[in-house]
Amino acid sequence: MRFDIITIFPRIFDSYFSESILARAQAKNLIDINVHDLRDYAEGAHRQVDDRPFGGGPGMVLKIEPIFKAVTALKKPKTKNQKPKLRTKNRKIRVILLSAKGKTFTQNDAKRLSKYKQIVFICGRYEGVDERVAKYIADEEISIGDYVLTGGELPAMIVIDS
Template identity: 45%
Template sequence: MKIDVLTLFPEMFQPVFQTSILKKAAEKEAVQYRVINFRDYSSNKHKTVDDYPYGGGVGMVLKPQPVFDAIEDLTKEETKKPRIILMCPQGETYTQKKAEQFAKEDHLIFICGHYEGYDERIRSHVVTDEISIGDYVLTGGELASMVVIDSVVRLLPGVLGKEASHELDSFSTGLLEHPHYTRPAEYKGYKVPDVLLSGNHEKIEQWRSKESLRRTFERRPDLLDKYELSEQQKIWLKEIENEKN
């Protein structure tokens, strides 16, 4: 996968792309990162990328020309249009399903804005996806794009140690992930559930499935509204509900 980032602050990305899983992914040649300062594409002699909004108002708006020219340059040799992602608080709320969708692409381009907003022609004629990571406003799209990139890259084949490492993550299955424990079996009087020490893998998987359902019911019951429960899960859910009464 190729990942290009258009930003006015390229220095923000170097420590992120040179650390942990994102660095290992590049070393394994699963992904190639390019960080581009789209100020370099400004046709203005002062290299300005923003201007006052038509009609008046507070703040500055990113001009279309530098972004249009940058995208044209990055895609001039491609026959298939990449996913061009605008990080924006007005966008679609980001989910694990969206991450899985992006992970199937060959090329992603992220546009990180600043100031008051984007010229609407960028949204209308360049962008394929508008993404928000939550109902709050950041000073720019850089941090948000890092979140999305991290969530996508870890899904690429061969990036994590085991292919199944991400398949049981919270939200990947539609439910929150079950609790985890490690050594010691008892710490300050707090014990690991006996079933996890039993060596009975069938019972362990049943426990994990039920606890995943319990955690979802307790913390994100809204996820159950669109999740198709198996007959066994329906029985477990009734037991969990009865425990709360």
């Protein structure tokens, strides 16, 4: 099973995934965990990934453009004749937006997700992500509880650990 995590803080994951049973699972090639810096998919000299909300409102949200590029790159087909699709009924790949607004994660969700070959996690930050990400890119939104965290990195670790 392959996990891809899109975040603006990639180093947060280093120690957690290099210890314990997750490290052993990776060493045995049972799982593959890849962390991707969202800034690598941003444009401009400053590689800016945040902006004011598209429809207005307070704070800053992660922009859709770099998220779109990251997910497209991670879902790139193996053959040249196929085109990548963002939202598909593909049973092998699942794109999950980690968000306080999402459905609360349960053990049943862990079992269901374990059947996928690849899961792409989008870790929110700031006031969240551009609403179009949930509407057009993510297959589902998941929350780990009835509280707000500073980002989606801890929820990604929890879902992968389960």
